[in-house]
Amino acid sequence: MTSTKTLQQxxxxxxxxxxxxxxxxxTVMIRIMxxxxxxxxxxxxxxxxxxxxxxxxxQPPDIMLLDVMMPDMDGYEVCQxxxxxxQYGEFPVxxxxxxxxxxxxxxxFELGAVDFINKPIKPVLVKARVRAHVTVKLQSDLLRSYxxxxxxxxxxxxxxxxxxxxxxxxxxxxxxxxxxxxxxxxDFFKQYNDHYGHIAGDDALKSVAKALSDMAKRPLxxxxxxxxxxxxxLLPATDxxxxxxxxxRMVDAVQTLAIEHSQSQVAKxxxxxxxxxxxxxxxxxxxxxxxxxxDKQLYSSKGQGRxxxxx
Ligand code: GH3
Ligand code: MG
Ligand code: MG
Ligand code: MG
Numbered sequence: 001m002t003s004t005k006t007l008q009q010x011x012x013x014x015x016x017x018x019x020x021x022x023x024x025x026x027t028v029m030i031r032i033m034x035x036x037x038x039x040x041x042x043x044x045x046x047x048x049x050x051x052x053x054x055x056x057x058x059q060p061p062d063i064m065l066l067d068v069m070m071p072d073m074d075g076y077e078v079c080q081x082x083x084x085x086x087q088y089g090e091f092p093v094x095x096x097x098x099x100x101x102x103x104x105x106x107x108x109f110e111l112g113a114v115d116f117i118n119k120p121i122k123p124v125l126v127k128a129r130v131r132a133h134v135t136v137k138l139q140s141d142l143l144r145s146y147x148x149x150x151x152x153x154x155x156x157x158x159x160x161x162x163x164x165x166x167x168x169x170x171x172x173x174x175x176x177x178x179x180x181x182x183x184x185x186x187d188f189f190k191q192y193n194d195h196y197g198h199i200a201g202d203d204a205l206k207s208v209a210k211a212l213s214d215m216a217k218r219p220l221x222x223x224x225x226x227x228x229x230x231x232x233x234l235l236p237a238t239d240x241x242x243x244x245x246x247x248x249r250m251v252d253a254v255q256t257l258a259i260e261h262s263q264s265q266v267a268k269x270x271x272x273x274x275x276x277x278x279x280x281x282x283x284x285x286x287x288x289x290x291x292x293x294x295d296k297q298l299y300s301s302k303g304q305g306r307x308x309x310x311x
């Protein structure tokens with residue numbers, strides 16, 4: 001028999017145990033599953049559909065084993081609710097049930113389940129199937145995270161920013177909340193690269209990205225790489241005053257890094273300039289208008305001598 005790879009070997013970068021939620025009204029079943037999986041998984045247990053849904057909201061699992069027959073809410077209903085809203089997260093659901101009617105099995109797949117296991121269970125088989133499904137889930141999580149992050153700096157990329165902008169624009173319109181953006185551009189970065197080399201340039205970009213990210217810490221804030229040596233910060237529910245404060249903190253944070261830049265015409269260290277714009281999202285403007293306004297202000301910061309903010 002060939003040796004089985006561990007989940008950590010299958011999924012690069014996996015630093016935690018995958019989370020498995022077992023939903024069954026019979027505690028004996030939960031205990032059996034716990035025994036089977038406790039070594040490789042962090043096992044969560046729910047004895048009713050209602051409890052399972054609540055737990056998914058606070059901490060979605062990576063995979064769920066779901067009983068069909070339960071009092072109050074059956075497994076089919078739980079699955080239907082889970083798959084009807086993104087708020088529960090996306091993870092594979094495997095039904096584990098004493099019902100072995102073909103139509104029941106078909107119904108499970110129609111509701112979005114990935115597998116159907118009959119009771120009494122065969123532990124080795126349950127283990128193998130859970131492993132196969134959770135591997136696909138974790139690999140797709142990893143791909144999704146690659147797709148939205150910038151390879152060099154690790155901060156979210158332009159694609160992520162564009163999606164967030166659309167999302168927050170709509171949210172701002174619904175809730176009548178202001179939306180602010182800050183565009184940040186490194187000063188005299190061409191000269192930095194020319195003098196210190198591209199590798200040092202890349203290192204500087206990483207440090208700047210980290211320093212800027214540290215200044216945008218509310219859950220909805222996002223600091224993304226916009227392109228080249230430009231970053232963009234999206235600040236939902238933030239007015240111009242609030243955005244100005246954060247932008248100034250960003251400019252100061254980069255100064256504090258004190259990255260030597262002997263060729264800069266502003267200071268002897270690396271600096272950034274920022275442009276700020278704020279709008280109450282509506283049908284009269286577009287997200288592009290907001291970005292154009294921030295870009296205009298950035299241009300103004302550059303014109304006024306750099307290492308500053310404009311709004
Ligand atoms: P300004 O103060 O007006 O913004 O001048 P600048 O030199 O920063 O602007 P310019 O647009 O002339 O040059 C930007 C430079 O940023 C050019 C390029 O060498 C550098 N750059 C862009 N992306 C990267 C990157 O991923 N790595 C490195 N090392 N350099 C980059
Ligand atoms: Mg049951
Ligand atoms: Mg630029
Ligand atoms: Mg620049």
